[in-house]
Amino acid sequence: DALLQGRGAGINVSEQSGSVGSGAKIRLRGNVSAAMSNQPIIYVDGVRVRSEGLPKNVGALGYGGRGANVVYGPLNDINPQDIERIEVIKGAAATTLYGTEAAAGVIQIFTKRGQTGDAQWDLQVDQGFSRILAFGPTEDFRGRALVVPPGEDQAPPYGEPDDPSFMYMDPYLRDTAWRQKYALSVRGGREDLSYFLSGSFSTADGVMPIDAEEKVSVRGNFSSTPLPGLTLDWNTSYARTDIVQTAAGGNAQGIILNTFRREMNYLGTTEPDVIRRLLEYENTEVIDRFVTGITATYAPSSTFTSRFTLGYDLLEDAAGSVRPFGFIQAPLGITHANEFQNTALTLDYVGTFSPRLMDDLTTAFSFGGQSITTSEHNVQTYGEDFPGPGEVTVSSAAQTFGFEDRIRVINAGFFGQAVIGLKDRYFFTLGGRIDGNSS
16 A cells, blocks of 8 residues: 555555554545545456455454554555556546446556566565654653653653653564565466466564564466457466554553553553563454456457456455453453455446547547445454463353354446547546446
């Protein structure tokens, strides 16, 4: 999602958190609806993919802020090295071509294709680190040095364990969070068959004490021309992400709230060895993502093009947390395990007739339709009060709860659009669309 910043006028990308796996809030035209999503819809190689963040990794019972308070962004599943170009559609054209869901705009991502000729290999090795800069105040609103701990005349020197410029979190933050990535790709082919294959592996630590992410992704794009004027493109990718996150945010059982509140925290002490016991709170998440699609493009003449896309996006998220037996703020222990699955089936057809009437006058008449079927299945389990230390499972708790949600929505529509251009400078667009939604 960071690649989108600055790619077009009006695109605003706001990071929601500094924790690993966190997704960004993307706005193309500001907030356009009070009832629908304001996140633009995303297409990858013509296949509709999930753009909304995944459900927060939190238990079904208790306070909703108990966890890392981070929402994973599905765009993180795309390897940036695989991207050929990004196109952004907004305004009336977006809703005509893609329906009411596109009121917030459309982002189309096109990945690399093969090329005619010998195989071309690319190897990329990235090494880097993250460091957190001072983010807290060192003076009060009257310009006086903060007093830490109470009773002293001035704040300690910058960088000391009780330094307020890090909101007193410096004993727990990683000074340097290392990250690395290795990517290998190859592209080549003949005139009638070309290919692009890639794979990558990356790890990243976060500045928070136990934040860590490991990601593996592979991609295979193939293009063939079985008949004159007919092109078939098959694009497939798979990504797996393993995340460990620190309990943070407005969480009374997390490390941030109990650090900057000092003696007024929920532990009643500023002793680092006591506060570090909060790091026994484990938050884990494993995301599997599979996206595949085939596009048939038929161009019998220079003035007519017909394109049909069939695609499928499968996302599975296994998330959970463990506060073990003996945890400082839940002595008998608490655990939860959430299984979330999201699928999207794309059927998309568009035909375009582009007769050239005059040298300075261009015309394009398009027609077609889409059908997007999305399904969500969410199973949440929760357990608390374990008989003793040992392997933690929901079923081993004294109190167990289970919840299940399922929803399936079909959104389909047909459209027609005419675009007339004069001197490649002035354009007139007239479009119409009708949609139906199963809900």
